[in-house]
Amino acid sequence: MNGAQDMGGMHGFGPVVPEPNEPVFHAEWEKRAFALTLAMGMPGGWNIDQSRFARENRDPAEYLSMSYYQIWFAALEAMLKERALVAEDEIAAGHSLHQAKPVQRVLSPADVLKVLHRGGPTERNTNTTPAFKPGDKVRAKNINPLTHTRLPRYVRGRIGCIDRIIGFHVYPDSNATGAGEKPQWLYNVTFSGRELWGPDGDPTTKVSVDAWEPYLDPV
């Protein structure tokens, strides 16, 4: 979706302000919101692309006014309610009021490190061959789906070069809608600063994105 999350090239946000000796978390609730989000992945049954869409799928003004963990927490609430795992009256009451739905698995303390160490690799096997090879010129498609996509607006319609075939990976545009992983070939595609930003671009810079085959047209 063309939401506020797709920020590449926007103006007006001001300078980057690093915080010296920044703590990992800035408040107790951030820790809990972070851990709840990670722990609910298993019983919640959603995938990473559905989580990302739940975070970005909101009014741009709201998105920009929230801190990052507020966005995470809002997405967690939304996904729990969508799946009827939690209801608003329960959050208001601060207690469970309805019977729990059966869930596949709950994260136990004994499993935490194992689960983190395993992660969620997205590379899949295939017997297909990639359509593009390193050195090929490609144009990023001009697509504007209302649903989740990982093709940023600032490269759409622009011509880049295939630098590397990364592999055959889960396709977020499909996975985020619950329509399955539908893995696709994934490429590293590089664009010159001038191609992306015209005469305002810095000719000594280039930008790479990782782009799935359905995002690309041959040139």
Add this chain to the structure above:
Amino acid sequence: MAHDHSHDHDHSELSETQLRVRALETVLTEKGYVDPAALDLLIETYEKKVGPRNGARVVARAWADPAYRARLFKDATPAIAELGYAGRQGEHIVALENTPKLHNMVVCTLCSCYPWPVLGLPPVWYKSAPYRSRAVADPRGVLADFGVNLPKDTEIHIWDSTSEIRYLVVPMRPAGTDGWSEERLASLVTRDSMIGTGLPKSPGDVR
């Protein structure tokens, strides 16, 4: 991100969030969906154990051991796993080599993708609108915000983390470090130098 909020407003908004987070944790615990001890362990892991010291060890080894360096640039994920770092948000890692002619810098314009096993959780600025918006269009301006000014003929390569590939910048080894142990070398490697918004410390900084 909102600059026009008064402090009072910020505080009341925060306490509201705080209450809601606490309420949701209670609900999820009562329903048996989460085990609070697992939450504590998740927090402890990312607050105390997983952080940029991991990445610094990887970089220091790449500086000290040419065979390791070759393995790291050929396929970073198994090379990094040799040091015990792997998993969530680092399932597929690519190492990027800085040279006198090329400087690499990593961003996630669409969210906050970051190589957790080697750098830990991202700092606020990495997730912020100023960084995500400007890194791809004005990298030299962003570097200036960090006090970094590269020679004009150094090419800057920005890597926008749009897939599950995570990028780790391997900065250039500072001069004057011949014969240093890996541990000593690691003390020069800053978090920002592995994102590409900073440079390693020089030997004089750590003496």
